[in-house]
Amino acid sequence: MALFITTLKHCGLYAGFELRRLWLTRRGLMTLAATAVLWFFLLRYAIAPASDLIGSEGFQQMFRDAFGAFGLSQLFAWPAPELAIYWILSLMLLPLLCLFFTANQLCSDLERGTLRLLALRSSRLSIVLGRFSGQMLVQSCLILLSLVATLSLAAWREGGLSLAMLNAAAVIAVNLLLVLLPFTALMSCFSAMVRSSRLAVSLAIVSLGLVFVLLSSFVFYFPDFLFLLGYMPGTQVMQLLPMQGWQTLQYALLPLLQTLVLLSSATFLLTRKAL
Protein backbone atom coordinates (compact mmCIF):
# COMPACT_ATOMS: atom_id res chain seq x y z
CA MET A 1 0.00 0.00 0.00
CA ALA A 2 2.82 2.36 0.96
CA LEU A 3 4.54 1.55 -2.33
CA PHE A 4 1.34 2.32 -4.24
CA ILE A 5 0.98 5.68 -2.49
CA THR A 6 4.63 6.51 -3.12
CA THR A 7 4.22 5.59 -6.81
CA LEU A 8 1.17 7.85 -7.08
CA LYS A 9 2.97 10.68 -5.30
CA HIS A 10 6.00 10.34 -7.57
CA CYS A 11 3.74 10.26 -10.66
CA GLY A 12 2.21 13.53 -9.51
CA LEU A 13 5.65 15.06 -9.00
CA TYR A 14 6.86 13.98 -12.44
CA ALA A 15 3.66 15.21 -14.08
CA GLY A 16 3.97 18.56 -12.31
CA PHE A 17 7.58 18.84 -13.42
CA GLU A 18 6.52 18.28 -17.05
CA LEU A 19 3.91 21.04 -16.70
CA ARG A 20 6.64 23.36 -15.42
CA ARG A 21 8.67 22.36 -18.47
CA LEU A 22 5.78 23.54 -20.71
CA TRP A 23 5.04 26.83 -18.99
CA LEU A 24 8.37 27.85 -17.47
CA THR A 25 11.13 26.72 -19.83
CA ARG A 26 12.23 28.11 -23.17
CA ARG A 27 11.58 24.81 -24.91
CA GLY A 28 8.08 24.58 -23.45
CA LEU A 29 7.26 28.12 -24.48
CA MET A 30 8.47 27.31 -27.99
CA THR A 31 6.05 24.37 -28.03
CA LEU A 32 3.24 26.69 -26.95
CA ALA A 33 4.22 29.20 -29.61
CA ALA A 34 4.33 26.51 -32.32
CA THR A 35 0.89 25.28 -31.26
CA ALA A 36 -0.49 28.81 -31.27
CA VAL A 37 0.87 29.46 -34.77
CA LEU A 38 -0.48 26.14 -36.08
CA TRP A 39 -3.93 26.78 -34.67
CA PHE A 40 -3.91 30.39 -35.83
CA PHE A 41 -3.46 29.21 -39.41
CA LEU A 42 -6.02 26.43 -38.99
CA LEU A 43 -8.55 28.82 -37.46
CA ARG A 44 -7.89 31.65 -39.89
CA TYR A 45 -7.61 29.71 -43.15
CA ALA A 46 -9.53 26.46 -42.51
CA ILE A 47 -12.00 26.64 -39.66
CA ALA A 48 -13.34 30.18 -40.16
CA PRO A 49 -13.96 29.91 -43.97
CA ALA A 50 -15.21 26.31 -43.69
CA SER A 51 -17.65 27.34 -40.96
CA ASP A 52 -19.21 29.92 -43.27
CA LEU A 53 -19.44 27.28 -45.97
CA ILE A 54 -20.95 24.66 -43.67
CA GLY A 55 -23.49 27.20 -42.49
CA SER A 56 -24.89 27.64 -46.01
CA GLU A 57 -27.97 25.56 -46.83
CA GLY A 58 -26.80 24.76 -50.39
CA PHE A 59 -23.55 23.20 -49.18
CA GLN A 60 -25.37 21.17 -46.54
CA GLN A 61 -27.69 19.70 -49.16
CA MET A 62 -24.82 18.85 -51.49
CA PHE A 63 -22.84 17.27 -48.60
CA ARG A 64 -25.85 15.19 -47.50
CA ASP A 65 -26.24 13.89 -51.05
CA ALA A 66 -22.55 13.01 -51.33
CA PHE A 67 -21.65 11.70 -47.84
CA GLY A 68 -25.01 11.09 -46.21
CA ALA A 69 -24.50 7.34 -46.52
CA PHE A 70 -21.36 7.56 -44.33
CA GLY A 71 -23.21 9.39 -41.59
CA LEU A 72 -21.03 12.49 -42.03
CA SER A 73 -24.11 14.69 -42.35
CA GLN A 74 -24.20 14.43 -38.53
CA LEU A 75 -21.50 17.10 -38.59
CA PHE A 76 -24.20 19.70 -39.22
CA ALA A 77 -25.75 18.81 -35.88
CA TRP A 78 -22.85 20.35 -33.90
CA PRO A 79 -23.98 23.52 -32.07
CA ALA A 80 -21.41 25.55 -34.02
CA PRO A 81 -19.81 24.72 -37.39
CA GLU A 82 -16.41 25.81 -35.99
CA LEU A 83 -16.61 22.96 -33.49
CA ALA A 84 -17.49 20.48 -36.25
CA ILE A 85 -14.42 21.50 -38.27
CA TYR A 86 -12.26 21.51 -35.13
CA TRP A 87 -13.55 17.98 -34.34
CA ILE A 88 -12.57 16.66 -37.79
CA LEU A 89 -9.21 18.43 -37.98
CA SER A 90 -8.11 17.55 -34.48
CA LEU A 91 -9.20 13.91 -34.76
CA MET A 92 -7.13 13.57 -37.94
CA LEU A 93 -4.14 15.74 -37.00
CA LEU A 94 -3.53 15.35 -33.28
CA PRO A 95 -2.60 11.64 -33.24
CA LEU A 96 0.17 12.37 -35.74
CA LEU A 97 1.32 15.51 -33.90
CA CYS A 98 1.21 13.56 -30.67
CA LEU A 99 3.90 11.20 -31.98
CA PHE A 100 6.22 14.19 -32.38
CA PHE A 101 5.26 16.11 -29.24
CA THR A 102 5.56 13.18 -26.86
CA ALA A 103 8.59 11.43 -28.36
CA ASN A 104 11.01 12.74 -25.77
CA GLN A 105 9.47 11.25 -22.65
CA LEU A 106 12.65 9.38 -21.70
CA CYS A 107 15.15 9.60 -24.60
CA SER A 108 17.06 12.71 -23.55
CA ASP A 109 17.24 11.61 -19.93
CA LEU A 110 18.55 8.23 -21.02
CA GLU A 111 21.15 9.87 -23.23
CA ARG A 112 22.28 12.42 -20.59
CA GLY A 113 22.24 9.93 -17.74
CA THR A 114 19.67 12.02 -15.82
CA LEU A 115 17.60 8.86 -15.45
CA ARG A 116 20.38 7.44 -13.27
CA LEU A 117 19.85 10.28 -10.83
CA LEU A 118 16.08 9.73 -10.90
CA ALA A 119 16.29 5.93 -10.61
CA LEU A 120 18.05 6.31 -7.25
CA ARG A 121 14.94 7.99 -5.89
CA SER A 122 11.94 6.51 -7.66
CA SER A 123 10.94 3.28 -9.35
CA ARG A 124 11.04 2.93 -13.08
CA LEU A 125 7.27 2.38 -13.01
CA SER A 126 6.86 5.83 -11.41
CA ILE A 127 9.15 7.36 -14.02
CA VAL A 128 7.17 5.87 -16.94
CA LEU A 129 3.75 6.67 -15.47
CA GLY A 130 4.85 10.11 -14.29
CA ARG A 131 6.26 11.14 -17.63
CA PHE A 132 3.20 9.74 -19.41
CA SER A 133 0.85 11.63 -17.10
CA GLY A 134 2.93 14.76 -17.61
CA GLN A 135 2.64 14.48 -21.38
CA MET A 136 -1.11 13.97 -21.10
CA LEU A 137 -1.38 17.07 -18.92
CA VAL A 138 0.68 19.06 -21.41
CA GLN A 139 -1.52 17.89 -24.28
CA SER A 140 -4.63 18.73 -22.24
CA CYS A 141 -3.35 22.28 -21.89
CA LEU A 142 -2.69 22.55 -25.63
CA ILE A 143 -6.12 21.10 -26.50
CA LEU A 144 -7.87 23.41 -24.04
CA LEU A 145 -6.09 26.46 -25.43
CA SER A 146 -6.99 25.59 -29.02
CA LEU A 147 -10.57 24.79 -28.00
CA VAL A 148 -10.89 28.14 -26.23
CA ALA A 149 -9.68 29.84 -29.42
CA THR A 150 -12.21 27.89 -31.50
CA LEU A 151 -15.02 28.66 -29.05
CA SER A 152 -14.08 32.33 -29.15
CA LEU A 153 -14.30 32.27 -32.93
CA ALA A 154 -17.71 30.58 -32.76
CA ALA A 155 -18.93 32.98 -30.07
CA TRP A 156 -17.79 35.97 -32.12
CA ARG A 157 -19.66 34.72 -35.21
CA GLU A 158 -22.80 33.61 -33.34
CA GLY A 159 -22.82 36.61 -31.07
CA GLY A 160 -22.40 34.62 -27.83
CA LEU A 161 -21.64 31.32 -26.17
CA SER A 162 -24.34 28.74 -25.53
CA LEU A 163 -24.39 25.87 -23.04
CA ALA A 164 -24.62 23.43 -25.96
CA MET A 165 -21.35 24.83 -27.33
CA LEU A 166 -19.60 24.37 -23.99
CA ASN A 167 -20.96 20.84 -23.68
CA ALA A 168 -19.78 20.02 -27.21
CA ALA A 169 -16.33 21.44 -26.38
CA ALA A 170 -16.16 19.20 -23.30
CA VAL A 171 -17.12 16.17 -25.46
CA ILE A 172 -14.37 17.07 -27.92
CA ALA A 173 -11.74 17.55 -25.20
CA VAL A 174 -12.51 14.24 -23.46
CA ASN A 175 -12.57 12.31 -26.74
CA LEU A 176 -9.36 13.84 -28.01
CA LEU A 177 -7.58 12.90 -24.80
CA LEU A 178 -8.92 9.35 -25.13
CA VAL A 179 -7.66 9.18 -28.72
CA LEU A 180 -4.24 10.51 -27.68
CA LEU A 181 -3.82 8.12 -24.73
CA PRO A 182 -2.57 5.09 -26.74
CA PHE A 183 -0.38 7.23 -29.02
CA THR A 184 1.29 8.85 -26.01
CA ALA A 185 1.73 5.41 -24.39
CA LEU A 186 3.17 4.13 -27.67
CA MET A 187 5.78 6.90 -27.52
CA SER A 188 6.51 5.93 -23.90
CA CYS A 189 7.52 2.52 -25.28
CA PHE A 190 9.69 3.86 -28.08
CA SER A 191 11.31 6.53 -25.92
CA ALA A 192 12.24 3.82 -23.42
CA MET A 193 13.93 1.87 -26.21
CA VAL A 194 16.14 4.48 -27.89
CA ARG A 195 18.22 7.47 -26.84
CA SER A 196 17.02 9.91 -29.52
CA SER A 197 13.53 11.37 -29.88
CA ARG A 198 13.90 11.56 -33.67
CA LEU A 199 14.68 7.88 -33.78
CA ALA A 200 11.72 7.20 -31.50
CA VAL A 201 9.38 9.05 -33.90
CA SER A 202 10.81 7.24 -36.92
CA LEU A 203 10.48 3.89 -35.19
CA ALA A 204 6.89 4.66 -34.21
CA ILE A 205 5.86 5.68 -37.73
CA VAL A 206 7.64 2.72 -39.34
CA SER A 207 6.24 0.27 -36.79
CA LEU A 208 2.67 1.53 -37.13
CA GLY A 209 2.94 1.41 -40.94
CA LEU A 210 4.53 -2.02 -40.93
CA VAL A 211 1.99 -3.52 -38.53
CA PHE A 212 -0.84 -2.06 -40.62
CA VAL A 213 0.60 -3.48 -43.87
CA LEU A 214 1.28 -6.89 -42.33
CA LEU A 215 -2.15 -7.07 -40.74
CA SER A 216 -3.84 -5.96 -43.97
CA SER A 217 -1.99 -8.65 -45.92
CA PHE A 218 -2.91 -11.24 -43.31
CA VAL A 219 -6.55 -10.19 -43.41
CA PHE A 220 -6.49 -10.33 -47.22
CA TYR A 221 -5.74 -14.06 -47.03
CA PHE A 222 -7.71 -14.71 -43.84
CA PRO A 223 -10.72 -12.36 -43.94
CA ASP A 224 -12.11 -13.89 -40.74
CA PHE A 225 -9.43 -11.93 -38.89
CA LEU A 226 -10.60 -8.53 -40.16
CA PHE A 227 -11.44 -7.59 -36.57
CA LEU A 228 -7.68 -7.46 -35.79
CA LEU A 229 -7.38 -4.19 -37.72
CA GLY A 230 -9.78 -2.70 -35.21
CA TYR A 231 -7.15 -3.11 -32.46
CA MET A 232 -4.66 -0.73 -34.08
CA PRO A 233 -4.22 2.54 -32.14
CA GLY A 234 -6.52 5.23 -33.48
CA THR A 235 -8.86 2.97 -35.46
CA GLN A 236 -11.84 4.35 -33.55
CA VAL A 237 -11.15 7.78 -35.09
CA MET A 238 -13.07 6.90 -38.25
CA GLN A 239 -16.02 5.73 -36.14
CA LEU A 240 -15.90 8.88 -34.03
CA LEU A 241 -15.91 11.30 -36.99
CA PRO A 242 -19.63 11.13 -37.74
CA MET A 243 -20.60 11.07 -34.06
CA GLN A 244 -21.23 13.73 -31.46
CA GLY A 245 -22.32 14.08 -27.86
CA TRP A 246 -21.40 11.84 -24.95
CA GLN A 247 -22.40 8.71 -26.87
CA THR A 248 -18.89 8.95 -28.35
CA LEU A 249 -17.62 7.44 -25.09
CA GLN A 250 -18.87 4.04 -26.23
CA TYR A 251 -15.48 3.81 -28.00
CA ALA A 252 -13.48 4.66 -24.88
CA LEU A 253 -12.71 1.14 -23.70
CA LEU A 254 -10.37 0.16 -26.54
CA PRO A 255 -7.96 3.13 -26.21
CA LEU A 256 -7.93 2.67 -22.45
CA LEU A 257 -6.97 -1.00 -22.80
CA GLN A 258 -4.40 -0.19 -25.49
CA THR A 259 -2.88 2.40 -23.16
CA LEU A 260 -2.71 -0.09 -20.31
CA VAL A 261 -0.91 -2.67 -22.49
CA LEU A 262 1.48 -0.11 -23.98
CA LEU A 263 2.35 1.44 -20.60
CA SER A 264 3.02 -2.03 -19.17
CA SER A 265 5.32 -2.67 -22.14
CA ALA A 266 7.10 0.67 -21.60
CA THR A 267 7.64 -0.14 -17.92
CA PHE A 268 8.91 -3.61 -18.82
CA LEU A 269 11.30 -2.13 -21.41
CA LEU A 270 12.66 0.51 -19.05
CA THR A 271 13.03 -1.98 -16.20
CA ARG A 272 15.09 -4.27 -18.43
CA LYS A 273 17.16 -1.41 -19.81
CA ALA A 274 20.67 -0.69 -18.55
CA LEU A 275 20.78 2.95 -17.50
Added chain:
Amino acid sequence: MNAIIQCQQLAKRFGSKTVLQQLSFELHQGDVAALIGPNGAGKTTLFSILCGYLPPDSGSARIFGHKAGSSALFGKVAALPQDAQFDPAFSIGEQLDFYGRLQGLSSKAAREESKRVLALVELTEQLQHKAGALSHGMRKRAAIAQAFIGTPQLVLLDEPTAGLDPVNALHIRQLISRLSGEVSFMISSHNIFELEQLCNKVLYLENGQLKQHSSSDNAAQLQYLTLHLEQDNNDAISAALRQLPGLIDLHSAQRRELVLSYNPQHNADFDLAVLQCLAANGWRYRNLTKGQTLEQKLFNPA
Protein backbone atom coordinates in the same frame (compact mmCIF):
# COMPACT_ATOMS: atom_id res chain seq x y z
CA MET B 1 29.39 -6.25 12.39
CA ASN B 2 26.54 -5.28 10.03
CA ALA B 3 27.33 -5.72 6.35
CA ILE B 4 25.90 -2.89 4.32
CA ILE B 5 27.00 -4.30 0.96
CA GLN B 6 27.08 -8.04 0.36
CA CYS B 7 28.12 -9.22 -3.07
CA GLN B 8 28.14 -12.95 -3.71
CA GLN B 9 29.57 -14.54 -6.85
CA LEU B 10 28.64 -11.50 -8.91
CA ALA B 11 29.15 -11.95 -12.65
CA LYS B 12 28.39 -9.76 -15.64
CA ARG B 13 29.09 -10.19 -19.34
CA PHE B 14 28.57 -7.82 -22.25
CA GLY B 15 28.36 -10.04 -25.31
CA SER B 16 31.45 -12.21 -25.33
CA LYS B 17 33.36 -9.95 -22.93
CA THR B 18 33.32 -10.96 -19.29
CA VAL B 19 33.33 -7.78 -17.22
CA LEU B 20 32.87 -9.18 -13.72
CA GLN B 21 33.77 -12.70 -12.63
CA GLN B 22 32.54 -14.33 -9.43
CA LEU B 23 33.02 -11.19 -7.39
CA SER B 24 32.39 -11.58 -3.66
CA PHE B 25 33.00 -9.00 -0.95
CA GLU B 26 31.37 -7.26 1.98
CA LEU B 27 31.47 -3.70 3.24
CA HIS B 28 30.51 -2.75 6.76
CA GLN B 29 28.94 0.22 8.47
CA GLY B 30 31.31 3.17 8.54
CA ASP B 31 33.67 1.73 5.93
CA VAL B 32 35.16 4.06 3.37
CA ALA B 33 36.10 1.68 0.60
CA ALA B 34 38.28 2.39 -2.39
CA LEU B 35 37.50 0.71 -5.66
CA ILE B 36 40.64 0.65 -7.74
CA GLY B 37 41.60 -0.90 -11.00
CA PRO B 38 42.86 -0.17 -14.48
CA ASN B 39 40.54 1.10 -17.22
CA GLY B 40 38.08 -1.61 -18.23
CA ALA B 41 38.54 -3.51 -14.97
CA GLY B 42 34.80 -3.45 -14.27
CA LYS B 43 34.61 -0.64 -11.68
CA THR B 44 31.78 1.28 -13.34
CA THR B 45 29.91 -1.97 -14.07
CA LEU B 46 30.14 -2.88 -10.38
CA PHE B 47 28.89 0.61 -9.46
CA SER B 48 26.03 0.28 -11.94
CA ILE B 49 24.99 -3.06 -10.44
CA LEU B 50 25.14 -1.64 -6.91
CA CYS B 51 23.02 1.34 -7.95
CA GLY B 52 20.50 -0.94 -9.66
CA TYR B 53 21.19 0.44 -13.14
CA LEU B 54 22.29 -2.97 -14.41
CA PRO B 55 21.17 -6.43 -13.37
CA PRO B 56 23.95 -8.97 -12.75
CA ASP B 57 23.97 -12.07 -14.95
CA SER B 58 24.44 -14.24 -11.90
CA GLY B 59 25.19 -13.86 -8.23
CA SER B 60 23.62 -11.36 -5.91
CA ALA B 61 24.25 -7.81 -4.78
CA ARG B 62 22.47 -6.83 -1.59
CA ILE B 63 22.60 -3.48 0.14
CA PHE B 64 21.25 -3.16 3.68
CA GLY B 65 19.77 -6.62 3.10
CA HIS B 66 17.79 -5.54 0.04
CA LYS B 67 18.39 -6.33 -3.60
CA ALA B 68 20.42 -3.55 -5.26
CA GLY B 69 18.07 -1.05 -6.91
CA SER B 70 15.15 -2.01 -4.65
CA SER B 71 12.67 0.72 -3.73
CA ALA B 72 13.52 0.09 -0.06
CA LEU B 73 16.89 1.72 -0.75
CA PHE B 74 15.52 5.01 -2.12
CA GLY B 75 16.96 7.77 0.04
CA LYS B 76 19.30 5.36 1.85
CA VAL B 77 21.73 4.84 -1.01
CA ALA B 78 22.99 7.82 -2.96
CA ALA B 79 25.43 7.91 -5.82
CA LEU B 80 27.45 10.03 -8.14
CA PRO B 81 27.10 8.05 -11.35
CA GLN B 82 29.77 8.52 -13.98
CA ASP B 83 28.82 11.13 -16.60
CA ALA B 84 25.27 11.65 -15.32
CA GLN B 85 24.15 15.17 -16.19
CA PHE B 86 21.41 17.48 -15.02
CA ASP B 87 18.51 18.46 -17.27
CA PRO B 88 19.67 21.61 -19.11
CA ALA B 89 16.16 23.09 -19.17
CA PHE B 90 15.94 23.67 -15.42
CA SER B 91 18.11 25.41 -12.85
CA ILE B 92 20.28 23.35 -10.53
CA GLY B 93 18.12 24.47 -7.60
CA GLU B 94 14.88 23.36 -9.25
CA GLN B 95 16.33 19.94 -9.98
CA LEU B 96 17.74 19.46 -6.51
CA ASP B 97 14.36 20.54 -5.10
CA PHE B 98 12.71 17.94 -7.30
CA TYR B 99 15.09 15.20 -6.12
CA GLY B 100 14.37 16.23 -2.55
CA ARG B 101 10.63 16.02 -3.18
CA LEU B 102 11.08 12.54 -4.67
CA GLN B 103 12.90 11.61 -1.46
CA GLY B 104 9.81 12.61 0.50
CA LEU B 105 10.69 16.15 1.58
CA SER B 106 8.10 18.91 1.59
CA SER B 107 8.48 21.75 -0.89
CA LYS B 108 10.00 24.06 1.71
CA ALA B 109 12.26 21.40 3.21
CA ALA B 110 13.46 20.42 -0.27
CA ARG B 111 14.45 24.04 -0.98
CA GLU B 112 16.36 24.24 2.31
CA GLU B 113 18.02 20.92 1.56
CA SER B 114 19.07 22.12 -1.91
CA LYS B 115 20.72 25.15 -0.32
CA ARG B 116 22.43 22.97 2.29
CA VAL B 117 23.91 20.48 -0.19
CA LEU B 118 25.01 23.23 -2.57
CA ALA B 119 26.75 24.91 0.36
CA LEU B 120 28.58 21.62 1.03
CA VAL B 121 30.20 21.87 -2.39
CA GLU B 122 30.45 25.67 -2.27
CA LEU B 123 27.94 26.28 -5.03
CA THR B 124 25.31 28.24 -3.10
CA GLU B 125 25.41 31.08 -5.61
CA GLN B 126 24.65 28.74 -8.50
CA LEU B 127 21.22 27.75 -7.15
CA GLN B 128 19.36 29.66 -9.87
CA HIS B 129 21.71 28.79 -12.71
CA LYS B 130 21.07 26.14 -15.31
CA ALA B 131 23.51 23.28 -15.70
CA GLY B 132 24.56 24.58 -19.11
CA ALA B 133 25.77 27.84 -17.58
CA LEU B 134 28.16 26.05 -15.20
CA SER B 135 31.69 24.92 -15.87
CA HIS B 136 32.53 21.22 -16.01
CA GLY B 137 33.91 21.31 -12.49
CA MET B 138 30.85 23.11 -11.13
CA ARG B 139 28.53 20.60 -12.79
CA LYS B 140 30.53 17.81 -11.20
CA ARG B 141 30.23 19.44 -7.79
CA ALA B 142 26.50 19.94 -8.28
CA ALA B 143 26.25 16.25 -9.17
CA ILE B 144 28.12 15.43 -5.96
CA ALA B 145 25.72 17.71 -4.06
CA GLN B 146 22.69 15.69 -5.19
CA ALA B 147 24.21 12.62 -3.57
CA PHE B 148 24.00 14.26 -0.15
CA ILE B 149 20.31 15.21 -0.29
CA GLY B 150 18.50 13.82 2.74
CA THR B 151 20.31 11.41 5.01
CA PRO B 152 21.93 8.74 2.84
CA GLN B 153 23.62 5.92 4.74
CA LEU B 154 25.74 4.76 1.82
CA VAL B 155 27.19 7.00 -0.87
CA LEU B 156 28.74 5.51 -4.00
CA LEU B 157 31.03 7.96 -5.76
CA ASP B 158 32.39 7.16 -9.20
CA GLU B 159 35.45 9.33 -9.88
CA PRO B 160 34.30 12.17 -7.59
CA THR B 161 37.26 14.47 -8.15
CA ALA B 162 38.01 13.74 -11.81
CA GLY B 163 38.00 17.04 -13.67
CA LEU B 164 38.06 19.19 -10.52
CA ASP B 165 40.75 21.76 -9.82
CA PRO B 166 43.05 20.95 -6.87
CA VAL B 167 41.28 23.29 -4.45
CA ASN B 168 37.84 21.89 -5.15
CA ALA B 169 39.18 18.33 -5.17
CA LEU B 170 40.55 19.05 -1.70
CA HIS B 171 37.15 20.39 -0.59
CA ILE B 172 35.45 17.23 -1.80
CA ARG B 173 38.01 15.07 0.00
CA GLN B 174 37.49 17.09 3.17
CA LEU B 175 33.74 16.72 2.80
CA ILE B 176 33.99 12.93 2.44
CA SER B 177 36.41 12.78 5.34
CA ARG B 178 34.10 14.89 7.52
CA LEU B 179 31.04 12.75 6.78
CA SER B 180 32.77 9.39 6.83
CA GLY B 181 31.87 8.66 10.46
CA GLU B 182 28.13 8.79 9.87
CA VAL B 183 28.00 7.76 6.21
CA SER B 184 29.65 4.78 4.52
CA PHE B 185 31.34 5.51 1.23
CA MET B 186 32.54 3.50 -1.72
CA ILE B 187 34.78 5.54 -3.95
CA SER B 188 36.12 4.67 -7.36
CA SER B 189 39.08 6.73 -8.45
CA HIS B 190 42.37 6.60 -10.29
CA ASN B 191 43.81 9.03 -7.78
CA ILE B 192 45.68 6.70 -5.41
CA PHE B 193 46.77 9.60 -3.19
CA GLU B 194 43.15 10.59 -2.69
CA LEU B 195 42.01 7.06 -1.89
CA GLU B 196 44.89 6.58 0.51
CA GLN B 197 43.78 9.63 2.47
CA LEU B 198 40.13 8.69 2.59
CA CYS B 199 39.71 4.95 2.59
CA ASN B 200 40.16 2.24 5.17
CA LYS B 201 39.42 -0.61 2.78
CA VAL B 202 40.63 -1.36 -0.72
CA LEU B 203 38.98 -3.40 -3.45
CA TYR B 204 41.38 -3.88 -6.33
CA LEU B 205 39.68 -5.03 -9.49
CA GLU B 206 41.52 -6.38 -12.48
CA ASN B 207 39.87 -8.03 -15.48
CA GLY B 208 36.64 -8.27 -13.55
CA GLN B 209 38.19 -10.15 -10.66
CA LEU B 210 38.89 -9.00 -7.15
CA LYS B 211 42.68 -9.18 -6.89
CA GLN B 212 43.03 -7.71 -3.43
CA HIS B 213 40.58 -7.07 -0.68
CA SER B 214 42.39 -5.48 2.23
CA SER B 215 41.78 -3.36 5.28
CA SER B 216 44.12 -1.07 7.17
CA ASP B 217 45.91 -3.28 9.64
CA ASN B 218 48.44 -1.74 11.93
CA ALA B 219 48.84 -4.75 14.17
CA ALA B 220 50.86 -6.74 11.67
CA GLN B 221 54.23 -8.26 12.59
CA LEU B 222 55.73 -6.55 9.59
CA GLN B 223 55.69 -2.77 9.44
CA TYR B 224 56.93 -0.30 6.89
CA LEU B 225 58.57 3.09 6.77
CA THR B 226 58.69 5.13 3.60
CA LEU B 227 61.66 7.49 3.53
CA HIS B 228 61.95 10.39 1.07
CA LEU B 229 65.50 11.71 0.87
CA GLU B 230 66.64 15.13 -0.28
CA GLN B 231 69.43 13.48 -2.24
CA ASP B 232 69.54 10.46 -4.52
CA ASN B 233 69.76 7.17 -2.76
CA ASN B 234 73.22 5.59 -2.88
CA ASP B 235 74.93 2.47 -1.69
CA ALA B 236 76.32 4.19 1.42
CA ILE B 237 72.84 5.14 2.66
CA SER B 238 71.43 1.69 1.95
CA ALA B 239 74.40 0.01 3.64
CA ALA B 240 74.05 2.18 6.76
CA LEU B 241 70.31 1.56 7.05
CA ARG B 242 70.80 -2.20 6.58
CA GLN B 243 72.84 -2.22 9.78
CA LEU B 244 69.85 -1.06 11.87
CA PRO B 245 68.48 -3.70 14.24
CA GLY B 246 65.01 -4.95 13.31
CA LEU B 247 65.30 -4.23 9.60
CA ILE B 248 63.92 -7.02 7.44
CA ASP B 249 64.19 -5.54 3.99
CA LEU B 250 64.97 -2.33 2.21
CA HIS B 251 64.24 -1.42 -1.35
CA SER B 252 64.32 1.68 -3.41
CA ALA B 253 60.91 2.42 -4.92
CA GLN B 254 62.07 5.60 -6.65
CA ARG B 255 65.36 7.49 -7.01
CA ARG B 256 64.95 9.34 -3.69
CA GLU B 257 62.51 7.02 -1.99
CA LEU B 258 63.29 4.03 0.19
CA VAL B 259 60.82 1.55 1.65
CA LEU B 260 62.04 -0.16 4.81
CA SER B 261 60.26 -3.16 6.27
CA TYR B 262 61.00 -4.02 9.88
CA ASN B 263 59.83 -6.08 12.81
CA PRO B 264 58.54 -3.75 15.57
CA GLN B 265 58.96 -6.52 18.14
CA HIS B 266 62.71 -6.50 17.52
CA ASN B 267 63.02 -2.73 17.51
CA ALA B 268 60.05 -0.68 18.74
CA ASP B 269 61.93 2.59 18.04
CA PHE B 270 63.00 1.70 14.55
CA ASP B 271 61.83 5.04 13.15
CA LEU B 272 63.94 6.86 15.71
CA ALA B 273 66.93 4.72 14.78
CA VAL B 274 66.48 5.63 11.12
CA LEU B 275 66.43 9.35 11.94
CA GLN B 276 69.52 9.03 14.17
CA CYS B 277 71.34 7.16 11.41
CA LEU B 278 70.52 9.88 8.88
CA ALA B 279 71.54 12.66 11.29
CA ALA B 280 74.81 10.94 12.21
CA ASN B 281 75.81 10.77 8.55
CA GLY B 282 74.56 14.23 7.61
CA TRP B 283 72.01 12.88 5.12
CA ARG B 284 68.97 15.14 4.89
CA TYR B 285 65.48 13.77 4.37
CA ARG B 286 62.25 15.31 3.11
CA ASN B 287 59.81 13.13 5.01
CA LEU B 288 59.43 9.85 6.80
CA THR B 289 56.05 8.14 6.67
CA LYS B 290 54.88 5.17 8.65
CA GLY B 291 53.55 2.42 6.41
CA GLN B 292 53.63 1.94 2.67
CA THR B 293 51.78 4.14 0.26
CA LEU B 294 48.69 2.55 -1.26
CA GLU B 295 50.47 2.69 -4.60
CA GLN B 296 53.32 0.59 -3.21
CA LYS B 297 50.92 -1.87 -1.60
CA LEU B 298 48.98 -2.40 -4.81
CA PHE B 299 51.52 -2.17 -7.55
CA ASN B 300 54.90 -2.69 -5.93
CA PRO B 301 54.41 -5.02 -2.96
CA ALA B 302 57.59 -5.51 -0.94
